[in-house]
Amino acid sequence: MNTQILKVNGLTMDFGGIRALNSLDLDVNRGEIVALIGPNGAGKTTFFNCITGIYAPTEGEVYLAAPGSDTSVSLKGLKPNQVTEKGLARTFQNIRLFAKMTVLENVMIGRHCRTKAFVLGAVFRNKATRDEEQSILETSYAILQKVGLEQYVNEFANNLPYGAQRRLEVARALATEPLLLLLDEPAAGMNPQETIELEKLIKEISSEGQSILLIEHDMTLVMSLSDRIFVMDYGKKIAEGTPVEIRENPAVIKAYLGEDVDA
Amino acid sequence: MLxxxxxxxxLGVALWFVFLTFPIMVIKVDPIERIIRYRWENAAYVAIVTFTVYLVMSFIKLRKLRVTADKKESKPSRNVIHSILNNKKQLAVLSFMILAIALVFPHFFSVYQTNVMTTALMYVVLGLGLNIVVGMAGLLDLGFVAFYAVGAYSYALLNYHFGLGFWVVLPIGGALAAIFGIILGFPVLRLRGDYLAIVTLGFGEIIRLILENWGEFSQGPSGISNISRPGFFGMDFSLETSIMYMYYIMVIGVIVTIFIVNRLQDSRLGRAWIALREDEIACQAMGIDKRKTKLAAFSLGAFWAGLIGVVFAAKTTFINPASFTFLESAIILSIVVLGGMGSIIGVIIGAFILILMPEYLRALSEYRMLAFGGVMVAMMVFRPQGMIANIRRTYKFEKQK
Amino acid sequence: MDYFIELLFSGLTRGSIYALIALGYTMVYGIIGLINFAHGEIYMIGAFTAFIVATVLSIYGFPLLAIIVIAGVAAAVWSSAYGYTIEKIAYKPLRHAPRLSPLISAIGMSIFLQNYVLLAQTSDFLPFPALIPEFEFMEPVAHIVGSSDLVILITTTIVMLILTYIIKFTRVGKAMRATAQDRTMAMLVGINVNQIISATFIIGSALAAIGGLLIASHIGQINFYIGFIAGIKAFTAAVLGGIGSIPGAVLGSLVLGLTESFATGYVSSDYEDVFAFSLLVLILIFKPSGLLGKAETKKV
Incomplete structure (x- = not known):
């Protein structure tokens, strides 16, 4: 079986005259935690936006392994919702929860693309719809338990403490049953205690076989979690390798760790 | 001191408003007779009203400051209505009482009152329909009246040309309006919120102008008269019974609408609408098809407007384009805004207040539209969640593990 | 040929009036991103104030020139005062609210003002005094271009030049452009953003009032409802040119004015307003950034 779950070839993104991504290659293997690091403005979030269909990349290919087969599907030209349906789910750097919905409902939204009841189902509530609704509820609650938010089930999402909101973003993305989970700075703004809990959570999710690609600035977290690390600067990949390799890579130290080290 | x-x-505010309103409120000229009237009493009214309003508002602001200083963070307000809604038994008793009153209403009140109540019920349904679009899905539709017109004209024309009856056209009118909703929705729903509002407004006006100018089709500004009232197995009604009949049709209409809208709100689709309203990008990133979800909201809203359009044509037996101006859309929108966007019970109460109040307070009816405009501004500034804020369904789980 | 030139001039006249109103939309949109739905009503109030003042003065027997000047100044002053007050009451408290809240508030304000004028004055059409005389030197061409067309075109040009000067070279104008680009940054460099927003409303309202005065005296009658249609049309013009762009608003207005004039002249006058509304719908659907506007990039 193909071990690669995500394969990105020569991804390029131009905004007007500015090249935000320059022929970027990246891959993630099944079950791996891969980190994408780089100084602010290196193009990490733009990379996420390109592969999830929010931006249309200028050039390049994105392939996602189809579940349970050797083939992979191209994500090029798909809309964000189609990308999610294919199995790529993400969180946002600046938390984007549905503020006026409850915590449980936020997670239930994640189940949307795996269920299908529509107008008639909603109005007549036939057996299929009732069963589906029940399964949405159960799955969503189980996910909340997994990320440790079950005590907040009926709270509005915007009333949650900061760290809990970040975990809810993870829960919501998990509910879409992603082949690959994209985390955009999940530890940003967290206090040390919250970061430790987050690390535990990511490890737990990963131990269940979930492949993860994360953007993160917290070097301790990155070094302890990742199997492999990609380093970006000015839209280009400048290094890739295991945490040990990256730590000793002179190009990385120069571009990034040398000036901006907080580890 | 304070x-x-x-x-x-x-005092400063009052003086400012006296100055501001001086030419319009105080001076009245008759350019033909060449007479000027100075209405100084109006300046005094303006001064007194603005002075008092300002004082009351600063008093409320002060008290609010003190209260929030006392209680750190207030829980989302759950008033009497919310507590009744959450208590199944109380809710059942209350609904039963309202239903009983609704059923006997026409036997205790005059034909005129029944007619007014029918109108109010129609606005309840219109409000609930628009609530799907604006309140739940967050799509500001300023051309809602266009779909209402589609329904009304489909009945009027089908009845006039082919003699089709009310019950046959009712679903046709709704369906036609929904189809119009989809046709309009396809190109416009990718627009950003405020542009969408303006495009729907433009669309509403285009429909009205076409109805006004395309005489061969719609009989122009003079409208279509002698539209049949609804029949009941071929029986002939007197005017009085048919008004009662219309009333009962609307009572059933309201019940069915509440039932359906309530179910929609708590469904997979309803959640998608609300998520769409809250954050479009996150919503798409969670795998929701934006276009399909928006179209569903738009066409469902239009469907209800179409249905009530048919009812309107049947009730008044006469329609012309003047009934379908932008102001009509604005009235329905203010019902939704006043009641509370997304809140079913709020919209119902909003419709009764805005439609019945001017009917019963005749002295105020002149000021109806002034009040509607004022209500919209005041609600946005002071209570954007509306009178009855929408509350989300809560779930209970047994502790596992 | 005469007919063509007549239509051309009437289109330009219409267009320049639209431009005076469209500038208010575009300036406010540029600064706070709000479609100021009540702007049409400000224009209407400007026309009403001019009407009241001009009629009062003419009854008291003032000379024509004095009437024009005083009525014009009064219209501009009161419209600006309304613009300023409306912003303080209906928009300022909503500056951080979701995008649709201020729009709903603006619609409410528009309905309120319409009915306020309706109740305080009248719902009838009122004859507006002819402020612009027929010039003798225009007589040979009077059947094609009226004197008031000429006055409107000249006045609008002068007003545009003054506006350009204000925006390009004065302190307020520079602060306005800075605020439009980045409000937070403008605040950080010490610009009083609230004052600048107020100034924008005041300038936009004064322009609309001048437009109101000119069109009312051109057409010869006014009514409380004129703001709604004129407002939508001017908004169409602003969007056509690219909302937020000042040259765009002028260009869009001229295009709209000419389109309407030729369409009603050569096709049919029944559907005059349908042309404008259809144009609005089509632009928003196919090119929401307009002729001179910048396309928006979404930030995630």
């Missing part, structure tokens, strides 16, 4: 400062400020 009081004197506030009084001074209030």
């Amino acid at each position: 009081l004197i400062k506030e009084l001074k400020k209030a």
Whole structure:
């Protein structure tokens, strides 16, 4: 079986005259935690936006392994919702929860693309719809338990403490049953205690076989979690390798760790 | 000290408004007879009203400051209505009582009152329909009246040309309006919120102008008259019974609408609408098809407007384009805004207040539209969640593990 | 040929009036991103104030020139005062609210003002005094271009030049452009953003009032409802040119004015307003950034 779950070839993104991504290659293997690091403005979030269909990349290919087969599907030209349906789910750097919905409902939204009841189902509530609704509820609650938010089930999402909101973003993305989970700075703004809990959570999710690609600035977290690390600067990949390799890579130290080290 | 400062400020505000309203409120000219009337009493009214309003508002602001200083963070307000809604038994009793009153209403009140109540019920359904679009899905539709017109004209024309009856056209009118909703929705729903509002407004006006100018099709501004009232197995009704009949049709209509809208709100689709309203990008990133979800909201809203359009044509037996101006859309929108966007019970109460109040307070009916406009501004500024804020369904789980 | 030139001039006249109103939309949109739905009503109030003042003065027997000047100044002053007050009451408290809240508030304000004028004055059409005389030197061409067309075109040009000067070279104008680009940054460099927003409303309202005065005296009658249609049309013009762009608003207005004039002249006058509304719908659907506007990039 193909071990690669995500394969990105020569991804390029131009905004007007500015090249935000320059022929970027990246891959993630099944079950791996891969980190994408780089100084602010290196193009990490733009990379996420390109592969999830929010931006249309200028050039390049994105392939996602189809579940349970050797083939992979191209994500090029798909809309964000189609990308999610294919199995790529993400969180946002600046938390984007549905503020006026409850915590449980936020997670239930994640189940949307795996269920299908529509107008008639909603109005007549036939057996299929009732069963589906029940399964949405159960799955969503189980996910909340997994990320440790079950005590907040009926709270509005915007009333949650900061760290809990970040975990809810993870829960919501998990509910879409992603082949690959994209985390955009999940530890940003967290206090040390919250970061430790987050690390535990990511490890737990990963131990269940979930492949993860994360953007993160917290070097301790990155070094302890990742199997492999990609380093970006000015839209280009400048290094890739295991945490040990990256730590000793002179190009990385120069571009990034040398000036901006907080580890 | 504080009081004197506030009084001074209030005086300043009052003077400013006297100046502001001076030409329009005080002077009245008759350019033909060449007479000028100075209505100084109006300046005094303006001064008194603005002075008082300012003082009351600063008083409320002060108290609010003190209250929030006392209680750190207030829980989302759950008033009497919310507590009744959450209590199944109380809710059942209350609904039963309202239903009983609704059923006997026409036997205790005059034909006129029944007619007014029918109108109010129609606006309840219109409000609930628009609530799907604006309140739940967050799509500001300023051309809602266009779909209402589609329904009304489909009945009027089908009845006039082919003699089709009310019950046959009712679903046709709704369906036609929904189809119009989809046709319009396809190109416009990718627009950003405020542009969408303006495009729907333009669309509404285009429909009205076409109805006004395309005489061969719609009989122009003079409208279509002698539209049949609804029949009941071929029986002939007197005017009085048919008004009663219309009333009962609307009572059933309201019940069915509440039932359906309530179910929609708590469904997979309803959640998608609300998520779409909250954050479009996150919503798409969670795998929701934006276009399909928006179209569903738009066409469902239009469907209800179409249905009530048919009812409107049947009730008044006469329609012309003047009934379908932008102001009509604005009235329905203010029902939704006043009641509370997304809140079913709020919209129902909003419709009764806005439609019945001017009917019963005749002296105020002149000021109806003025009040609608004022209500929209005041609600946005002071209570954007509306009278009855929408509350989300809560779930209980047994502790596992 | 005469007919063509007549239509051309009437289109330009219409267009320049639209431009005076469209500038208010575009400036406010540029600064706070709000479609100021009540702007049409400000224009209407400007026309009403001019009407009241001009009629009062003419009854008291003032000379024509004095009437024009005083009525014009009064219209501009009161419209600006309304613009300023409306912003303080209906928009300022909503500056951080979701995008649709201020729009709903603006619609409410528009309905309120319409009915306020309706109740305080009248719902009838009122004859507006002819402020612009027929010039003798225009007589040979009077059947094609009226004197008031000429006055409107000249006045609008002068007003545009003054506006350009204000925006390009004065302190307020520079602060306005800075605020439009980045409000937070403008605040950080010490610009009083609230004052600048107020100034924008005041300038936009004064322009609309001048437009109101000119069109009312051109057409010869006014009514409380004129703001709604004129407002939508001017908004169409602003969007056509690219909302937020000042040259765009002028260009869009001229295009709209000419389109309407030729369409009603050569096709049919029944559907005059349908042309404008259809144009609005089509632009928003196919090119929401307009002729001179910048396309928006979404930030995630």
